[in-house]
Each structure stands twice: as structure tokens, then as C-alpha cells.
Amino acid sequence: DAKTTQPTSMDCAEGRAANLPCNHSTISGNEYVYWYRQIHSQGPQYIIHGLKNNETNEMASLIITEDRKSSTLILPHATLRDTAVYYCIVRVQEGSSNTGKLIFGQGTTLQVKP
Amino acid sequence: KAGVTQTPRYLIKTRGQQVTLSCSPISGHRSVSWYQQTPGQGLQFLFEYFSETQRNKGNFPGRFSGRQFSNSRSEMNVSTLELGDSALYLCASSLAGDYNEQFFGPGTRLTVL
Numbered sequence: 490d491a492k493t494t495q496p497t498s499m500d501c502a503e504g505r506a507a508n509l510p511c512n513h514s515t516i517s518g519n520e521y522v523y524w525y526r527q528i529h530s531q532g533p534q535y536i537i538h539g540l541k542n543n544e545t546n547e548m549a550s551l552i553i554t555e556d557r558k559s560s561t562l563i564l565p566h567a568t569l570r571d572t573a574v575y576y577c578i579v580r581v582q583e584g585s586s587n588t589g590k591l592i593f594g595q596g597t598t599l600q601v602k603p
Numbered sequence: 604k605a606g607v608t609q610t611p612r613y614l615i616k617t618r619g620q621q622v623t624l625s626c627s628p629i630s631g632h633r634s635v636s637w638y639q640q641t642p643g644q645g646l647q648f649l650f651e652y653f654s655e656t657q658r659n660k661g662n663f664p665g666r667f668s669g670r671q672f673s674n675s676r677s678e679m680n681v682s683t684l685e686l687g688d689s690a691l692y693l694c695a696s697s698l699a700g701d702y703n704e705q706f707f708g709p710g711t712r713l714t715v716l
Contacts, residue, residue, distance in 0.1 A: 523704075532607075532693050532707030533646070576646075590636065590659045591695075591705065593646035 491594030492516065492579040498598040501571075507564040509597050511577030514558040521580040522553060523591070524562045526573040533576065533593075536562065567601045574598050605629065607696050607708035615714045621682040624711045628675050628696030634658075635677040636705065637669060640691040649692075652677055653699070681713075689715045 494512040501507040513522060523538040537544055537551045539560070544551045550563040564571055576596040608627045616622050628635050637649040648661040652671035669679040675696070681688055691712050695705035 532695070532709050535704040535706065538704065590648050590651055590661075591638075591646075592648065593638075595645055 491592050493577045493594050495575075495577050495594060495597045497595065498600065500600050500602055501564075501567045503569060503601055503603050504566055507562075507567040507571065507599055507601070509562040509564075509575050509577075509599065510559065511562070512559045513577070513579050516557050516579050518557075522551065522557075522560050523578040523580055524549070524551065525576045525578065525591075525593075526571075527576070527596070528570075528573040536575075538580070567599075569601050569603065572599060572601045607694060607706050609692075609694055609708040609711050611711060612709065613712045613714075615716060616684050617716050618684055618686060620684050621680060622684060622713060623678055623680045624692055624694075624713070626677045626679075626694035626696075626708060628677070628694075629706055632696035632698055632706075633675055634697045634699055634703075635671055635675065636695045636697075637677070637679050638693045638695065639663075640693060640710070641687075641689070646693070649679065684715045686715050689713060 521538050521540050524536040525533040527533045537546055537549050539551045539553055553560045574596040576593050578591050610625045634653045636651040638646050640646045650669050651659045655671045666682045671677045691710045693707055693710045695707045697703040697705045
């Protein structure tokens with residue numbers, strides 16, 4: 490099962506910041522938080538990831554609380570093309586081998602409106 | 604750099620048949636993971652291959668299998684197809700499969716009649 494909880498859906502006005510919350514209260518100390526999004530009928534797209542510090546790239550910012558039990562993905566100026574399902578994922582570490590297994594939850598459907 | 608490619612993009616099969624799907628990772632990527640996406644179950648991890656070895660496996664029956672070749676290309680096979688196998692099958696590649704970001708292909712849409 491996914492270790493994250495996200496709201497089912499959110500709306501955002503075009504040009505405004507979209508703040509997508511995620512709860513991961515059982516996260517372990519060495520597990521990363523990843524965000525992906527999936528635009529309709531396409532494969533998921535990587536957005537950003539972080540461990541404990543806030544992170545920023547050309548797409549978004551990731552704010553992780555000090556206790557690491559929750560995080561927020563921020564799209565600073567949402568456009569219509571940002572309408573998608575956003576997945577918050579805690580990266581699973583299997584034994585001694587860090588593997589490429591992602592456990593997806595149901596995600597948040599973000600609707601950006603004109 | 605070319606992205607992850609999957610073939611075929613669309614496929615229609617009937618119950619009881621078998622199917623093979625192909626995934627070509629980004630050049631230099633050694634890890635390939637497979638996922639199944641359905642409206643009811645969402646995105647579910649099938650398995651991951653790294654250097655021709657299956658490194659991790661999800662909770663799917665033995666009808667689902669895969670392999671990886673020396674050039675990192677991967678195939679997955681589903682035998683004795685069931686109606687419930689209708690889904691979008693996605694593969695993702697990454698450099699080493701650990702905390703590297705995964706790049707997803709466009710998927711293969713399988714319909715089982």
C-alpha cells in the first residue's frame with residue numbers, strides 16, 4: 490500500500506500558485522519523497538524529489554516539514570497545461586538494494602481553470 | 604536523447620492468448636521497471652530489471668513475467684490473458700534504479716476481449 494495520503498482533487502486558477510499537500514506520517518529516515526504527475530493518456534512525468542531539505546527546480550518547489558511527516562508541492566504559476574494527476578510517493582527501499590519500485594497512491598487531480 | 608519507447612502502442616487480444624510487450628530504455632539506463640495502470644487499481648508495480656536480473660517483483664500472478672536483454676531492452680509477457688488484464692502497461696527506465704528519477708514511456712494499451 491502507498492504510504493502517502495493526498496486530497497482527491499483540487500482546483501487552481503491559471504497564473505496562481507498551486508499548493509498540493511501530501512501526508513506521509515510513517516516515512517522512514519532514509520526514504521525520499523518523490524512527486525510525479527500524469528497528464529491524461531501519457532506516462533507519468535518526474536517533477537521533483539527530496540529527503541529533508543526544501544528543493545526547487547525549473548518545474549516546482551518541494552517543501553518538507555521538519556518532522557518529515559508531510560510535504561507540499563508548489564507550482565508557482567499554474568497554467569492550463571499543468572492540469573494532471575499529481576502523485577506523491579515515498580520511495581521504497583528494499584533490503585540492502587535500493588530498487589526502482591514506486592508505490593503509487595490515487596494522487597490528486599489538479600484542475601487549472603482559466 | 605531519445606526517450607523511453609514502448610511497442611506496440613495498442614493491442615487487442617482475446618482471453619486465453621498470450622502477449623509480449625517491449626520497452627526500450629533511454630540510452631545508458633540499466634534499470635527498467637514495469638507498471639500496470641487500470642481505472643480500479645491505479646498504477647501498480649509489476650517488476651524491475653537491472654543488468655538482466657529481476658531485482659524486485661510486485662504482487663502479480665506468475666502469468667506475468669519479464670526479462671531484460673544485454674542492451675537493457677526489456678520485454679514483459681502475459682500468458683493466458685484474462686479480461687482483467689486490460690490495462691495500460693507502462694515501463695520506466697532509470698540509470699541504476701535506486702534514487703535516480705524514473706522516465707516513463709507512453710505505455711501500451713492492452714485490451715482483452
